[in-house]
Amino acid sequence: GVLIGREVLTAYTPVFSTSSGGQAAQFNMEGVEDVGLVKFDFLGLKNLDIISYAEDLVNEAIADANASDAKAREQLVANFPHLRGCDPKNDLPKLDVDLVPLDHSEPYQLISAGDTNGVFQLESDGMKAMLVELKPDCFEDIVAAVALYRPGPMDQIPDYIKRKHGQLAIEYPHPALAEILKPTYGHMVYQEQVMQAAQIMGGYTLGGADILRRAMGKKKREEMEKQRLIFTQGAAELHGLKKEQAGKIFDVMEKFAGYGFNKSHAAAYAKISYQTAYLKQYHPVAFYCAQVTVHRNNTETVTKYLREAGDKGIELLPPCVNASAFGFRPENDRSIRFGLSALKGVGDAVLTTLFNEQDAQNPFLGLLELVERCGPSELPRKAAELLIDAGAFDFCGASRRRLVSSLDTIYQRASNTVSDREAGQFSFFEVGTMDGGTSSDPDECLIDQKLEWPERLRLTRERDVLGFFLSGHPTTVYSKAFKQLTSCPCAGLATFWEPEKGWGYNKRKTATVAGVIVARDIKNIATYSGAAKENTVIPRRAFLTVEDTSGQVEVRLEPEIFGQFEEIIKSDEPLVFSGNLMARKSGGGDDGEETLQVGLRANAVHRAFEVFEQQRIPFVLKLDLARHTPGDIEGLKDLCRRYPGTMPPEFRIGGEHSRLRLLAAHDLSVACRLELMDEVEELLGKGSVQLG
Numbered sequence: 001g002v003l004i005g006r007e008v009l010t011a012y013t014p015v016f017s018t019s020s021g022g023q024a025a026q027f028n029m030e031g032v033e034d035v036g037l038v039k040f041d042f043l044g045l046k047n048l049d050i051i052s053y054a055e056d057l058v059n060e061a062i063a064d065a066n067a068s069d070a071k072a073r074e075q076l077v078a079n080f081p082h083l084r085g086c087d088p089k090n091d092l093p094k095l096d097v098d099l100v101p102l103d104h105s106e107p108y109q110l111i112s113a114g115d116t117n118g119v120f121q122l123e124s125d126g127m128k129a130m131l132v133e134l135k136p137d138c139f140e141d142i143v144a145a146v147a148l149y150r151p152g153p154m155d156q157i158p159d160y161i162k163r164k165h166g167q168l169a170i171e172y173p174h175p176a177l178a179e180i181l182k183p184t185y186g187h188m189v190y191q192e193q194v195m196q197a198a199q200i201m202g203g204y205t206l207g208g209a210d211i212l213r214r215a216m217g218k219k220k221r222e223e224m225e226k227q228r229l230i231f232t233q234g235a236a237e238l239h240g241l242k243k244e245q246a247g248k249i250f251d252v253m254e255k256f257a258g259y260g261f262n263k264s265h266a267a268a269y270a271k272i273s274y275q276t277a278y279l280k281q282y283h284p285v286a287f288y289c290a291q292v293t294v295h296r297n298n299t300e301t302v303t304k305y306l307r308e309a310g311d312k313g314i315e316l317l318p319p320c321v322n323a324s325a326f327g328f329r330p331e332n333d334r335s336i337r338f339g340l341s342a343l344k345g346v347g348d349a350v351l352t353t354l355f356n357e358q359d360a361q362n363p364f365l366g367l368l369e370l371v372e373r374c375g376p377s378e379l380p381r382k383a384a385e386l387l388i389d390a391g392a393f394d395f396c397g398a399s400r401r402r403l404v405s406s407l408d409t410i411y412q413r414a415s416n417t418v419s420d421r422e423a424g425q426f427s428f429f430e431v432g433t434m435d436g437g438t439s440s441d442p443d444e445c446l447i448d449q450k451l452e453w454p455e456r457l458r459l460t461r462e463r464d465v466l467g468f469f470l471s472g473h474p475t476t477v478y479s480k481a482f483k484q485l486t487s488c489p490c491a492g493l494a495t496f497w498e499p500e501k502g503w504g505y506n507k508r509k510t511a512t513v514a515g516v517i518v519a520r521d522i523k524n525i526a527t528y529s530g531a532a533k534e535n536t537v538i539p540r541r542a543f544l545t546v547e548d549t550s551g552q553v554e555v556r557l558e559p560e561i562f563g564q565f566e567e568i569i570k571s572d573e574p575l576v577f578s579g580n581l582m583a584r585k586s587g588g589g590d591d592g593e594e595t596l597q598v599g600l601r602a603n604a605v606h607r608a609f610e611v612f613e614q615q616r617i618p619f620v621l622k623l624d625l626a627r628h629t630p631g632d633i634e635g636l637k638d639l640c641r642r643y644p645g646t647m648p649p650e651f652r653i654g655g656e657h658s659r660l661r662l663l664a665a666h667d668l669s670v671a672c673r674l675e676l677m678d679e680v681e682e683l684l685g686k687g688s689v690q691l692g
Contacts, residue, residue: 290328366398456572
């Protein structure tokens with residue numbers, strides 16, 4: 001917090017220097033108040049940045065429509081609630097979320113459905129479950145939900161919901177309290193209600209009621225007995241209550257004051273909740289753009305929101321040096337363009353240079369032109385390679401492998417061009433661009449190599465830059481096989497958990513999942529028996545993030561299991577994990593909400609290729625008569641003979657008018673390996689291999 005006083009802090013309290021270079025009081029919270037200082041707590045929320053960014057995107061769309069024609073404005077009037085009733089012949093007003101009415105029904109329907117990822121304060125699993133039952137239909141319900149969903153008041157939630165829906169009669173501690181407790185169905189939810197009750201029942205002043213509230217919160221016995229006497233005397237004088245009757249009301253107030261929430265605080269939170277729900281409901285593309293831009297350094301959060309956006313029919317467009325901006329932005333009503341600031345390893349200085357050269361009227365034609373316009377010194381070779389791996393040059397038609405392989409030639413050519421330009425020399429082809437531009441052929445300086453990397457390698461390089469797979473997934477080729485071997489996809493494991501069990505480990509619930517490991521965290525287990533002796537083996541456990549096309553799941557290997565499978569989990573191969581379900585609490589974002597993350601505590605790990613062979617999963621090779629030559633087929637046979645095994649390949653041959661399935665002879669049986677699959681793709685092309 002921040003301390004404020006009439007004089008310098010040292011006039012009130014001893015201070016010390018903090019590690020960040022500031023000063024802090026040596027008294028605790030109560031001590032600084034006792035000496036006359038006021039402490040303010042300032043809360044910084046990313047949600048405010050999210051609202052502001054989304055609002056800016058919406059207003060850019062409005063500005064574009066205002067600069068266009070009445071038809072464009074008419075479309076916005078039909079889709080944007082704050083524009084309803086506006087005349088599309090005139091300029092449309094901007095969106096100001098602070099002025100949005102709180103009575104739109106659709107945001108409350110979204111909240112009541114539990115669709116609250118990204119909605120401030122309402123994201124946790126427990127909160128979602130409560131909202132589905134509560135079915136808020138007004139702002140007061142959101143305020144109450146924020147105040148109730150915390151330790152202490154939680155016990156009131158079932159009764160509160162029943163009273164709201166008329167399933168339980170509303171009762172008041174005293175008829176005189178009906179007016180202040182009516183909005184919360186007879187429950188004391190807020191600290192302000194405790195203070196009002198003290199005024200109405202005990203005759204307290206507002207200042208005296210605040211002293212009572214603080215005394216109740218601190219639970220100091222002597223002070224509480226003193227306040228009880230004042231309250232019962234006041235209740236007797238004002239309402240003729242006996243000591244026992246007044247004492248019961250005092251006990252109710254004391255119980256709720258101990259954990260009651262400020263209504264002013266809850267209302268401020270609830271307004272942000274409503275605003276984020278409003279944006280998610282009416283401006284979903286801008287909402288998701290804002291979420292992933294603000295959380296761009298948190299890959300897990302970005303992936304969560306992009307996957308949810310995809311589920312709602314919003315397409316994620318890949319990075320592009322011509323179309324992408326710093327942050328994620330809407331490209332149309334149902335598409336999000338990837339923001340270059342989310343690329344790992346590409347610094348802001350490089351992006352600033354690129355954006356300074358970016359011009360919608362003069363787009364980059366290819367990699368060479370971009371390096372020439374930005375300058376080889378301003379756009380380091382490594383940054384260009386990362387942009388290629390991210391797919392930011394896919395628009396030019398050359399494969400990523402070809403572009404990366406051509407970088408040395410491109411940078412040499414660009415350096416020469418820049419040097420000549422600085423010296424005032426221009427090539428014959430640049431005569432028409434004497435203003436410093438370039439007319440370079442986009443394919444100039446590219447090597448003749450036409451092949452792409454194997455899909456697995458291309459996607460791995462992509463994930464290293466983006467933080468997740470975008471243009472495909474390395475387990476797509478195994479999807480059919482995984483479906484036969486597993487209990488569920490990785491993202492579906494949570495459906496097996498019984499929420500009422502809370503968090504922990506369930507020995508009775510078993511499951512099998514399969515995928516590739518995208519993150520490994522190996523930890524030593526701390527022991528408390530003193531320093532480890534020489535040659536002592538320190539037990540270790542592994543926390544793995546396993547991913548398939550559906551999403552991710554955490555798999556944990558305890559020490560006794562880790563020792564058995566340590567070598568296997570180092571592999572890049574697809575793996576199959578069997579074990580018991582577990583659930584742990586996962587911390588939330590700005591609002592500190594916790595969610596339940598369901599994972600697997602593995603007791604066995606198997607190489608998927610070995611399981612495929614044991615279960616006789618078909619190893620399918622796809623041939624296209626229109627594209628593949630007899631030479632390709634001979635090359636395929638040679639590959640099969642180089643990887644001998646027990647799996648007979650199944651050839652699926654497709655032509656313009658027919659399809660044929662053939663099982664290869666046993667002398668062509670193969671051992672399924674990543675290297676074999678890579679070489680087959682290099683020979684026949686992407687999508688030529690499938691398991692299952």
